[in-house]
Amino acid sequence: MDADNVIETHGARKVFRDFWRRPVVEAVKGLDLTVRRGEVYGLLGPNGSGKSTTIKMLLGLLRPTSGTLCVFGAPPSDTQAKSRIGYLPEVSHLHPFLTPRETLMYYASLFGLGREDARRRTEELLKMVDLDHAADRAVGRFSKGMARRVGLAQALVNAPELLILDEPTSGLDPIGCREVKDLVRLLAKDGVSVLMTSHLLADVEDVCDRVAIMDRGELRAEGRIGELLRQPDAVRFLVAGLDEQAVAALRGTIESRVGHPVQQDYPSMSLEAYFLQVVASDGRLRAFEVAPFLKRQENAGAETRHA
Amino acid sequence: MLRRMKESLRRMGGVALLATRGAVRAKVVAALLALLAVCVVALPGAVKGDGTPDGDLRILLSYTLGFSFGILCLATLWSACALFAAEIDSSRIQLSVVKPVRPFEFWVGKWLALLAFNAVLLAMVYVTVYAQLQWHLRRNGWTAADCLVSRRVARPLLPSPRESALQQYENLRAQNALPKNLTRREVLRTLEEKEDERYDGINPGESASWRFHLPRPLGNADSVTVRVRFDTEFSTREKVKGVFRLAVPGRTDAAVVVPLEDFTQNEIEFVVDARAFAAAVSADGLRDFELAFHHGGDPKSTAALMLRSRQDVVLLTPGGSFVANLARAALIQGSVLALLAAFGLTLSACFSVPVAAFVATVLLVLTVVANSVVGTISAEDEKQWQNKMGIAVSRTVHWASDHAMRVSPLESVTCGERIEGGVLGECVLWNMVLMPAVFTLLGCAVLRRRELAEGE
Numbered sequence: 001m002d003a004d005n006v007i008e009t010h011g012a013r014k015v016f017r018d019f020w021r022r023p024v025v026e027a028v029k030g031l032d033l034t035v036r037r038g039e040v041y042g043l044l045g046p047n048g049s050g051k052s053t054t055i056k057m058l059l060g061l062l063r064p065t066s067g068t069l070c071v072f073g074a075p076p077s078d079t080q081a082k083s084r085i086g087y088l089p090e091v092s093h094l095h096p097f098l099t100p101r102e103t104l105m106y107y108a109s110l111f112g113l114g115r116e117d118a119r120r121r122t123e124e125l126l127k128m129v130d131l132d133h134a135a136d137r138a139v140g141r142f143s144k145g146m147a148r149r150v151g152l153a154q155a156l157v158n159a160p161e162l163l164i165l166d167e168p169t170s171g172l173d174p175i176g177c178r179e180v181k182d183l184v185r186l187l188a189k190d191g192v193s194v195l196m197t198s199h200l201l202a203d204v205e206d207v208c209d210r211v212a213i214m215d216r217g218e219l220r221a222e223g224r225i226g227e228l229l230r231q232p233d234a235v236r237f238l239v240a241g242l243d244e245q246a247v248a249a250l251r252g253t254i255e256s257r258v259g260h261p262v263q264q265d266y267p268s269m270s271l272e273a274y275f276l277q278v279v280a281s282d283g284r285l286r287a288f289e290v291a292p293f294l295k296r297q298e299n300a301g302a303e304t305r306h307a
Numbered sequence: 308m309l310r311r312m313k314e315s316l317r318r319m320g321g322v323a324l325l326a327t328r329g330a331v332r333a334k335v336v337a338a339l340l341a342l343l344a345v346c347v348v349a350l351p352g353a354v355k356g357d358g359t360p361d362g363d364l365r366i367l368l369s370y371t372l373g374f375s376f377g378i379l380c381l382a383t384l385w386s387a388c389a390l391f392a393a394e395i396d397s398s399r400i401q402l403s404v405v406k407p408v409r410p411f412e413f414w415v416g417k418w419l420a421l422l423a424f425n426a427v428l429l430a431m432v433y434v435t436v437y438a439q440l441q442w443h444l445r446r447n448g449w450t451a452a453d454c455l456v457s458r459r460v461a462r463p464l465l466p467s468p469r470e471s472a473l474q475q476y477e478n479l480r481a482q483n484a485l486p487k488n489l490t491r492r493e494v495l496r497t498l499e500e501k502e503d504e505r506y507d508g509i510n511p512g513e514s515a516s517w518r519f520h521l522p523r524p525l526g527n528a529d530s531v532t533v534r535v536r537f538d539t540e541f542s543t544r545e546k547v548k549g550v551f552r553l554a555v556p557g558r559t560d561a562a563v564v565v566p567l568e569d570f571t572q573n574e575i576e577f578v579v580d581a582r583a584f585a586a587a588v589s590a591d592g593l594r595d596f597e598l599a600f601h602h603g604g605d606p607k608s609t610a611a612l613m614l615r616s617r618q619d620v621v622l623l624t625p626g627g628s629f630v631a632n633l634a635r636a637a638l639i640q641g642s643v644l645a646l647l648a649a650f651g652l653t654l655s656a657c658f659s660v661p662v663a664a665f666v667a668t669v670l671l672v673l674t675v676v677a678n679s680v681v682g683t684i685s686a687e688d689e690k691q692w693q694n695k696m697g698i699a700v701s702r703t704v705h706w707a708s709d710h711a712m713r714v715s716p717l718e719s720v721t722c723g724e725r726i727e728g729g730v731l732g733e734c735v736l737w738n739m740v741l742m743p744a745v746f747t748l749l750g751c752a753v754l755r756r757r758e759l760a761e762g763e
Contacts, residue, residue: 056760059401059405060404060405061401061404061405061758061759061760062758062760063758079407079408079409080407082405082406082407083406083407085405087402087405089398089401089402091398093397093398093399093401093402094399094402095325095329095399097328097329097332097333098325098328102328105321106321106324106325107402107403107406108321109317109318109320109321109324110318110321110322110403110406110407110408111314111406111407112313112314112315112317112318112407113317114317138332154402158406
């Protein structure tokens, strides 16, 4: 395995069987996938395409029928590899009787963190996901969005090197979506690798470096977003401040050059950007701050200075 | 290494704390406390004793501790059955198993939570019952030294069940009365199983005697209690006349004779002061005794005295305090609960909640039934092929439960019999170390092999 790859799968196949061991469905068919260190990788596909099955195989929750899967060069069941992974499932599956603070302390204990360290990380994460005001209320009474924030926080409690996010923006309002996307970008900038699935193609487009499209268990396309979406024989100019006359003149020049009519449009901002602009006016869109213990580069710098 | 151990302990502690919080917040503990309060506080007010100090206290102890233990057994078993299964069924386990936790740490964490729970609840029950005992004593003006006793038990020196079975086998062979179609091994096993429950009959005009060797010499100020439980021949239910004679073997000057007159309890218990044998004290101290019974009834009558020599005839000598004995009984019960917790957890790793609870309950009932089934298996039963599976299961369950409860702690405490350290150690080793280790291996193997998620 290449040391620069955090995830590698070769011919991964998963066949689900019924009680009598008869094959029911082949959910993943010979998948070859590579996720590199520090990149945000998007796994796209319609329902039943095998995205979640792939993720569950990578986490050791399901065993592949054949093929190999490696995470940090080790099989998914390896505890050393697991200690470097953070996982947010599509449905948060939190214990409803625990408060967010207890939830984070519990998951911190599963990483073997000491009490003080766990407490510090818990408080920083609660602040980061904006749940410090509801830290002592039972999670079972939370809205889906709030539970999602707790789920996200638990995925980060070990300061993971690989973050696996299954539909991370599901159930979140546009502000929450924006924050998650900002967080993903900030973490990636800090060297964290991210593997995420989403039905919301705009989300993937916003944050992913590379994407793979799966359908019926097979990989149909893979590559950098820019490369996949580029139309090599078309060019777009974005110019501000031209009057109608200048636009007509430019258009005439280009048409006479290429010999056929050109398309002309007036770009608009995305609905998400407009929405955020509107709600930002009352100050609800806060400047997103990553929990201090997650800032790997700063922490590394501090450790070097101490040394 | 040390760091890894610390981390492992933290993980187990985290899992245990989660299980504890779940039980407290799901109000399982509150419901359990309410039920135990009914058993320990309300039940003694509803049952009536026989008016004697022994009878009253025996009823109080056996009802309160017996019912509480029964409730705790069921609660432990069913809670354990739900611990893994509910998390797997609700997919909550997925978030935990993707963390660097080994199945062993999960298993032990949950088991420790159940252990801690049971320890606290059992301690509460025993302390409350002891407080009630003291209150009863004070109210009735009874003295604790007479009523709350702990005595060492000496049983007759008899051949081992295996030796007895061999002897009976030889007798049957000599009489040409061995059952057909059964191997020697099968006949010996049946005879050995029945040995403990075998009744000996003492006919009118006949005598029987039993030799004893006390585990410790009897002190001058001590006393020895003789206790014999018996029955008369089942068909006639006639009363028996006779005398018991306790003596130092080979000495005619050191003996006490007590007539058998009272049949209300089908039990005779008499106390003999050690000073009665002062003339016979050897260098080894006063340790060897012989108890004899002579049936003084009409030789023409059929009224035999029936008793099981291995169980019904005992000498009791002072041995420790009642409180220490009560604590030993609590420890044995606690160890049984630990075993049930381990068993339930393993079922929980294998099946869904309802299936695990059903299997656990069936096996619990089988455990209760197996002891009596094994005692009634006849040579004829063994011959029939349709019985073979049932007999094999009953024998296995009986064997396992026999190891789990080498002694009945409640019976020992209520009869004032000291639970010996060796027996206690065997129970604790079997229930809290060996069997949980086997169940841990099984449960962890299942957790490692089982897929804990489903496809899309």
